[in-house]
Amino acid sequence: MVENMSGKIVIIGGGFAGQQACNALRRSQEHILLIDPNPGPTMLPALPDLAGGWVPERLVRRPFREILPANVEHLQATVSSIDLDSGTVQADDRTLAYDYLLIAPGSVPNFYDSPFPHEQMHALGTLADARRIRREFEEYLGRTESPHLLVAGTGYTGLELAMSLFFRAKAAGKSCGVTIVDPKPVLLPSLPDRQRRYVLDFLVAQGAEVRLGVAVESFDGRNAVAGGKTYPNVFFCWAAGSKLAVPEIKGRIAQVRDGRLKVAPDLSLPNYPHVFAAGDAAAIERNGQPLRKAVNFAYYGGRRAGQNIARRLRGRPTRPFRPVDLGWVVPFRETSIGRLFGGLWVRGRLGVRLHHLMCGVRNYSFKNFAGCLQLALNPNLGANT
Ligand SMILES: Cc1cc2nc3c(=O)[nH]c(=O)nc-3n(C[C@H](O)[C@H](O)[C@H](O)COP(=O)(O)OP(=O)(O)OC[C@H]3O[C@@H](n4cnc5c(N)ncnc54)[C@H](O)[C@@H]3O)c2cc1C
Incomplete structure (x- = not known):
């Protein structure tokens, strides 16, 4: 059964991109559903240090309940597939309908077809x-x-x-x-x-x-x-290597080799103006190459995607994302x-x-x-x- 959200906006992933989108939408009157399997975001760049025991865990995480704006509800679930033509996402055993969607689940390690345990x-x-x-x-x-x-x-x-x-x-x-x-x-x-x-x-x-x-x-x-x-x-x-964290996306989309979605300049998907992608999920081309996966692009890309959803809701034209490489x-x-x-x-x-x-x-x-x-x-x- 498809559950219709009382609000219209669904955000997949509460990492750098997803959180910035939530912040950009905090003043909208809409109810936002953020789907993320974890209780809070993680400072990924600190993970190699954490794995070696050089950084305490308390510095790399914080629960969503302490940081999300009041109009955002966190659903602790994993999205396994997105059907762009029917406008639904599969989150654990629930099928949820959306009007506006941001795809920002980041990436996961890619084992390719390795037969090793x-x-x-x-x-x-x-x-x-x-x-x-x-x-x-x-x-x-x-x-x-x-x-x-x-x-x-x-x-x-x-x-x-x-x-x-x-x-x-x-x-x-x-x-x-x-x-x-x-x-x-x-x-x-x-x-x-x-x-x-x-x-x-x-x-x-x-x-x-x-x-x-x-x-x-x-x-x-x-x-x-x-x-x-x-x-x-x-x-x-x-x-x-790494690949897109949602294993299945059905629809008229183009993806690069690691699964990132090709996006229009405003970060929407070319055939789906109400669906946006940001962070590691988006292949943003520069000089014919997708930009590298980095916090900075996720942070500002997520913010721009959130702003563009807000603009679409108000019937206003969207704005392009112009990434600046801070190094x-x-x-x-x-x-x-x-x-x-x-x-x-x-x-x-x-x-x-x-x-x-x-x-x-x-x-x-x-x-x-x-x-x-x-x-x-x-x-x-x-x-x-
Ligand atoms: C070990 C490591 C070190 C890094 N070091 C650096 C660095 O030094 N500098 C730098 O700029 N970049 C670094 N990066 C890359 C950077 O962290 C990413 O580019 C950035 O986090 C992408 O942001 P994002 O919001 O797209 O995804 P993430 O920050 O990965 O957030 C994605 C969120 O989506 C959730 N999620 C995942 N799968 C699903 C699903 N199926 N359904 C719902 N939710 C889901 C996750 O729980 C997570 O909260 C590093 C990455 C890693 C893994």
Whole structure:
């Protein structure tokens, strides 16, 4: 049975994009239904640090009930499919009709068709994943004579996680081998050669083995083979890609390879003017390429999508989303690489501090902000969390 919402607006996902849309719609008279399986949002950029035990969990989350505007109701459920032609979403066992929809569920790790036992692989997409990695890595260190970390994927998540866990092992007095593999021939492909060399030199100086052009060929839950070499009794992390978090979307849509939805300049779907997508769910093209997945684009994109829904409700024309790239920083615990607004490169401890600062600025409360600020001033403060 299709349930008609008393209000008309449904938002899927209460991350950076979904929350900003809620805020943009706070003054509308409409009842908004926010569907999200979690009790609150998570500061995803802090997850590699959390997995390594460098950041306390209280700084990366806050319940929706403390932050959502009064006209937003949170339904704790997972959307498994969207039918754009009938205007309905399937949330757990409920079929809900909408008049206006924002698709902002973010992305989830992509295991592709890998036949390896997923339950023994450690992917990092949620708070639960970070908690699990933290717990299981500590157990692994405790019971393993010669620990070895195998990480598939040389994007920022894979490299940050590798270094966070490596330094955790070091802090625990364990010498932990690290192997990072990727079928692609280069790591962090969007970086210029010089900056990439800097990252590679840092990883190698820590003793990491970086094998590019190499895939994991087998993994039985304990031992792995990559590029013909056997790695016994590994702690295996999977950071080889991500995909759209809603598995099925029916309708006349166009998607890029990782499932992101192609959107019009105002973030609506081309054949569905009442449906918008933002954050990791939207493929926003710039110079013929979709923009990278980043907090900044999700934050302002979600806000613009919310404003455009409000404008549609009032019968006014929508406005285009004009993303501004404020830059990025990838922290590796002891050093970093980053590019700030204006093209300025940052490296070393400064980038680590900026990363904590940005986690604070985009955080959900003054208390969380203050905690992140303390970490920015002293990145080792979280070492005993
Ligand atoms: C480990 C990690 C590190 C990162 N580091 C950085 C960084 O340093 N800098 C940076 O700019 N970006 C970083 N990113 C990317 C950045 O976090 C994302 O681009 C951003 O969070 C996207 O915002 P969003 O609102 O689209 O999705 P999210 O913030 O992922 O929020 C999506 C929400 O939707 C909910 N949801 C998921 N599936 C469903 C479903 N089926 N039905 C209903 N709700 C659902 C989730 O519970 C979540 O609350 C990182 C990402 C990860 C995973």
